[in-house]
Amino acid sequence: MSEVAPALRVQDLCLSFAGVKTLQSVSFDVPTGALASLIGPNGAGKTSLVNCLTGYYRPDSGRIEALGRNLTGLRPDRVARAGIVRTYQNVGLFGGLSVADNLLAGRHLRMRSGLLAGGLSLPWCTREELAEREVVEDLLALLEIGHLRTVPAGRLPYGLQKRVELGRALAMEPALLLLDEPMAGMNLGEKRDMVRLIRGARDRGVTVLLIEHDMSVVMGVSDVVAVLDFGHLIAYGPPDQVSHDPAVVAAYLGVDDAEPVR
Numbered sequence: 001m002s003e004v005a006p007a008l009r010v011q012d013l014c015l016s017f018a019g020v021k022t023l024q025s026v027s028f029d030v031p032t033g034a035l036a037s038l039i040g041p042n043g044a045g046k047t048s049l050v051n052c053l054t055g056y057y058r059p060d061s062g063r064i065e066a067l068g069r070n071l072t073g074l075r076p077d078r079v080a081r082a083g084i085v086r087t088y089q090n091v092g093l094f095g096g097l098s099v100a101d102n103l104l105a106g107r108h109l110r111m112r113s114g115l116l117a118g119g120l121s122l123p124w125c126t127r128e129e130l131a132e133r134e135v136v137e138d139l140l141a142l143l144e145i146g147h148l149r150t151v152p153a154g155r156l157p158y159g160l161q162k163r164v165e166l167g168r169a170l171a172m173e174p175a176l177l178l179l180d181e182p183m184a185g186m187n188l189g190e191k192r193d194m195v196r197l198i199r200g201a202r203d204r205g206v207t208v209l210l211i212e213h214d215m216s217v218v219m220g221v222s223d224v225v226a227v228l229d230f231g232h233l234i235a236y237g238p239p240d241q242v243s244h245d246p247a248v249v250a251a252y253l254g255v256d257d258a259e260p261v262r
């Protein structure tokens, strides 16, 4: 039986800034179709690793393979074209555009028609736009924000803006979705909602790598967890195993008692 290749394979990745080692020989896989989490205390190197994966940082050495391609050292636009979509810690929506139009903006990357053809209202273009709007409606339903479709995104509370951001990322139909601390600054209720929606995306076949520093957030939702500490991968495996790993408990003093967010 042939094994399915992992969606992401990180091998011996090293990164340093002015001689200070930020990532030290980090290796792990994200299985295709999984919801994987990358966790670690503040300053562990999580964002630096994501910046390597998305082409913003060039690693000193090591290899990044995703979706069967070698992505090591590729520019961010080339990485995005390979189907890897990322959200950021800060909200980056078009505040004046409606929720639906923000999602449509995500679809535009995939649309045949450019703005010029759209402006001329060519029949094929209109048909295509209608089809895109249907996809957007489907995503609005998935994210439970259909009732907000006409509201300017900038007027929404923070937790809902993060939901729209997730929607815009999903609108790009990523093969691998990197979510950089999507629950930072959220209250418990908003975190629970977000966890449910991210799981929903995974259940629709999107491979997800969730970056988080709050261990309780990831333990209830992840298929597999990778733990970074001071640039080293100190644990990798299913959440139950990782949460009891002595190295992880030491890195997160006391947090092994944390209630998982479900």
Ligand SMILES: Nc1ncnc2c1ncn2[C@@H]1O[C@H](COP(=O)(O)OP(=O)(O)OP(=O)(O)O)[C@@H](O)[C@H]1O
Pocket (backbone or CB within 6 Å): 017, 022, 040, 041, 042, 043, 044, 045, 046, 047, 048, 049, 213
């Ligand atoms: N562009 C840069 N120049 C210099 N040092 C950097 C740069 N980017 C990251 N670092 C350093 O790398 C280390 C890891 O930072 P990083 O932001 O990757 O950690 P993190 O795990 O994402 O932390 P947090 O949870 O606080 O976001 C830190 O010591 C940081 O100062």
